[in-house]
Amino acid sequence: MKKKYLMTPGPTPVLNEALTAMAEPIIHHRHPEFQGILEEVREGLKEMFQTKEEVLLLASSGTGAMEGSVVNTLKKGDRVVVVRGGKFGERWTEICEAYGIEVDNIDVPWGQAVDPADVKKKLEKPAQAVMVQFTETSTGVTHPVKELAKLTQGTETLLFVDGITGVGVTSIPFDEWGIDVLVTGSQKALMLPPGLAFACLSEKAWKAAENSDLPRFYFDFKKEHKKIKENSTNYTPAITLIIGMREVLRKCREVGFDTIYKENAAMARATRAAATALGLELFAPDSPSDALTAIKAPAGVDGQQVVKVMRDEMGIAIAGGQAEAKGKIFRIAHMGFISKWDLLSTIGALEKTLAKLGHSFTPGAGTSALIAELDI
Amino acid sequence: MKKKYLMTPGPTPVLNEALTAMAEPIIHHRHPEFQGILEEVREGLKEMFQTKEEVLLLASSGTGAMEGSVVNTLKKGDRVVVVRGGKFGERWTEICEAYGIEVDNIDVPWGQAVDPADVKKKLEKPAQAVMVQFTETSTGVTHPVKELAKLTQGTETLLFVDGITGVGVTSIPFDEWGIDVLVTGSQKALMLPPGLAFACLSEKAWKAAENSDLPRFYFDFKKEHKKIKENSTNYTPAITLIIGMREVLRKCREVGFDTIYKENAAMARATRAAATALGLELFAPDSPSDALTAIKAPAGVDGQQVVKVMRDEMGIAIAGGQAEAKGKIFRIAHMGFISKWDLLSTIGALEKTLAKLGHSFTPGAGTSALIAELDI
Numbered sequence: 001m002k003k004k005y006l007m008t009p010g011p012t013p014v015l016n017e018a019l020t021a022m023a024e025p026i027i028h029h030r031h032p033e034f035q036g037i038l039e040e041v042r043e044g045l046k047e048m049f050q051t052k053e054e055v056l057l058l059a060s061s062g063t064g065a066m067e068g069s070v071v072n073t074l075k076k077g078d079r080v081v082v083v084r085g086g087k088f089g090e091r092w093t094e095i096c097e098a099y100g101i102e103v104d105n106i107d108v109p110w111g112q113a114v115d116p117a118d119v120k121k122k123l124e125k126p127a128q129a130v131m132v133q134f135t136e137t138s139t140g141v142t143h144p145v146k147e148l149a150k151l152t153q154g155t156e157t158l159l160f161v162d163g164i165t166g167v168g169v170t171s172i173p174f175d176e177w178g179i180d181v182l183v184t185g186s187q188k189a190l191m192l193p194p195g196l197a198f199a200c201l202s203e204k205a206w207k208a209a210e211n212s213d214l215p216r217f218y219f220d221f222k223k224e225h226k227k228i229k230e231n232s233t234n235y236t237p238a239i240t241l242i243i244g245m246r247e248v249l250r251k252c253r254e255v256g257f258d259t260i261y262k263e264n265a266a267m268a269r270a271t272r273a274a275a276t277a278l279g280l281e282l283f284a285p286d287s288p289s290d291a292l293t294a295i296k297a298p299a300g301v302d303g304q305q306v307v308k309v310m311r312d313e314m315g316i317a318i319a320g321g322q323a324e325a326k327g328k329i330f331r332i333a334h335m336g337f338i339s340k341w342d343l344l345s346t347i348g349a350l351e352k353t354l355a356k357l358g359h360s361f362t363p364g365a366g367t368s369a370l371i372a373e374l375d376i
Numbered sequence: 377m378k379k380k381y382l383m384t385p386g387p388t389p390v391l392n393e394a395l396t397a398m399a400e401p402i403i404h405h406r407h408p409e410f411q412g413i414l415e416e417v418r419e420g421l422k423e424m425f426q427t428k429e430e431v432l433l434l435a436s437s438g439t440g441a442m443e444g445s446v447v448n449t450l451k452k453g454d455r456v457v458v459v460r461g462g463k464f465g466e467r468w469t470e471i472c473e474a475y476g477i478e479v480d481n482i483d484v485p486w487g488q489a490v491d492p493a494d495v496k497k498k499l500e501k502p503a504q505a506v507m508v509q510f511t512e513t514s515t516g517v518t519h520p521v522k523e524l525a526k527l528t529q530g531t532e533t534l535l536f537v538d539g540i541t542g543v544g545v546t547s548i549p550f551d552e553w554g555i556d557v558l559v560t561g562s563q564k565a566l567m568l569p570p571g572l573a574f575a576c577l578s579e580k581a582w583k584a585a586e587n588s589d590l591p592r593f594y595f596d597f598k599k600e601h602k603k604i605k606e607n608s609t610n611y612t613p614a615i616t617l618i619i620g621m622r623e624v625l626r627k628c629r630e631v632g633f634d635t636i637y638k639e640n641a642a643m644a645r646a647t648r649a650a651a652t653a654l655g656l657e658l659f660a661p662d663s664p665s666d667a668l669t670a671i672k673a674p675a676g677v678d679g680q681q682v683v684k685v686m687r688d689e690m691g692i693a694i695a696g697g698q699a700e701a702k703g704k705i706f707r708i709a710h711m712g713f714i715s716k717w718d719l720l721s722t723i724g725a726l727e728k729t730l731a732k733l734g735h736s737f738t739p740g741a742g743t744s745a746l747i748a749e750l751d752i
Contacts, residue, residue: 023399
């Protein structure tokens with residue numbers, strides 16, 4: 001009878017209304033009923049992405065949308081600048097290298113955001129694209145996308161933003177900032193199971209797509225763009241996830257995107273306050289994300305052990321560190337269908353866990369700081 | 377209060393146990409609980425594919441697995457022979473052409489199966505692969521895969537089989553027949569929503585993968601092969617669909633695959649008998665599929681109209697013809713979570729529909745023939 005809580009930065013808990021809608025008998029994707037759903041989802045996505053452009057829907061994880069962005073807009077031998085400050089920054093590099101794109105990496109220390117001046121310097125040499133994460137999920141850092149867009153707007157260079165942990169968490173005005181490619185996935189702020197990915201391209205990116213010479217088939221954006229305008233897709237879509245997405249968008253519009261963004265930011269601030277009150281250090285103190293908080297394991301405590309005790313003894317799933325951060329940090333999500341009360345439970349369990357693992361702190365300091373900061 | 381029935385060849389109705397399992401709160405894909413599920417699914421898939429090889433799981437529609445098969449085993453400039461006898465045969469050609477593979481098409485008239493002698497003739501010139509559908513869903517034809525495997529086994533040529541409408545419908549012994557690549561998708565015989573694809577490669581195909589030089593990232597089979605053996609995946613998997621797949625495999629093993637194959641074959645025979653008794657012609661009389669039956673619209677009746685009246689007035693979704701068969705045929709599925717009673721309802725509704733559209737027949741002839749043939 002141990003009740004379980006999911007506080008990981010992907011997947012996040014699925015919205016109740018989406019769970020029940022997805023458990024309805026399936027319908028056919030070429031029938032009018034589904035076309036109506038797709039039309040409603042298209043409109044909602046434009047609001048979420050803050051754009052006049054179409055948002056493409058792909059049956060894949062977010063990585064598929066990242067690859068699709070590369071193979072539909074670039075040419076073999078193009079030079080791109082990649083902000084590499086974590087596991088997902090590395091992914092842009094790996095995708096580009098798989099297709100013969102010349103990658104100029106900016107290696108940002110894990111836990112830090114890129115300095116726009118470093119990107120500006122790299123752009124003294126012509127580059128077809130700058131690629132970055134909105135939030136680097138492996139470190140909890142938010143990169144200064146708005147500032148980077150100022151560097152690429154009005155130039156030939158495209159700005160690619162992996163918003164897998166970003167869209168729906170924080171306001172990312174695609175048109176206003178001048179982003180060229182923004183992708184996301186279903187299993188984070190969008191409160192759905194994984195398996196549905198989204199990609200939005202600017203007019204500039206669509207123009208670049210005319211000259212792209214990289215091979216592609218399943219992730220052919222021009223073909224999908226044509227179809228989505230007819231409320232259809234080229235290949236069998238992830239029907240149930242799109243039906244769930246309608247529920248998510250209805251809920252987001254009912255609550256209001258601005259309210260959601262404010263609540264995420266407040267939960268993030270409160271989590272940081274709680275960690276600090278427990279004598280813990282933040283892994284990304286200078287440019288932290290509103291989606292998740294990465295916290296350094298205290299001296300003498302293995303971060304993986306924190307995750308294990310939280311999961312196995314407390315019933316609360318949080319995430320550990322990946323690659324070079326493994327064992328050094330743990331990560332708590334506060335986006336999507338996660339409430340401040342879930343966070344309070346998590347901080348309470350974290351106190352129990354840290355006490356058990358030998359870290360010294362004032363009992364109740366974490367939960368008190370959270371409550372104070374949230375003004376619960 | 378109109379009750380709806382889904383009798384289309386993809387998606388098909390979702391298994392009840394899978395629907396409820398997928399409506400449970402989501403779990404994390406890197407946790408032991410999910411790894412245990414993946415392990416059970418891996419074992420069940422080996423039984424379903426009748427192989428000792430691993431079956432890869434991809435978060436995509438079946439087309440993604442088709443593309444992955446091509447880009448992981450072929451080289452630029454390779455020559456392949458494609459059996460093109462419908463919409464899905466065309467897909468192999470389109471994928472290969474997107475990657476600079478030289479395609480030698482065998483254009484089989486829609487509604488007919490390929491003659492193995494024609495493939496044999498094409499193989500007088502060296503070819504890296506022969507590509508075919510097990511069932512060509514657009515025409516309801518089953519191609520002679522066993523015979524084709526005899527042509528490629530022991531040679532350098534790989535046999536690619538699109539089993540999207542095949543695996544789980546009919547016995548396809550991968551190892552015994554000597555198939556080299558077999559792919560399928562979740563939304564047909566596997567009784568799940570779309571969004572999960574499967575690919576199985578023979579030792580010969582894995583050897584070819586060593587020399588493949590085509591670019592790929594999301595559909596990198598060697599990387600996935602390594603991960604699946606650790607009960608993991610490279611990118612976020614379609615968690616809920618894999619959880620549903622466990623239920624499907626449990627049900628299939630409980631019922632027995634052989635029983636399922638026999639029932640599908642019996643339902644297919646009965647559907648053909650019913651159509652004939654209604655004075656209708658079969659579109660694929662010589663090599664019909666056990667997954668679906670394609671029936672010609674009677675003279676003076678538009679096939680699309682049959683589909684529309686069935687759906688809008690009877691509440692039963694069947695499929696029309698695609699591309700060159702549009703308006704000329706309609707298609708009824710009998711695979712997955714579809715029972716003989718659903719078929720009886722469908723034939724009953726078809727009689728009402730045909731009568732309304734002006735086709736003459738003996739009322740009750742279709743349902744009587746179905747009942748007699750099924751020995752209900």
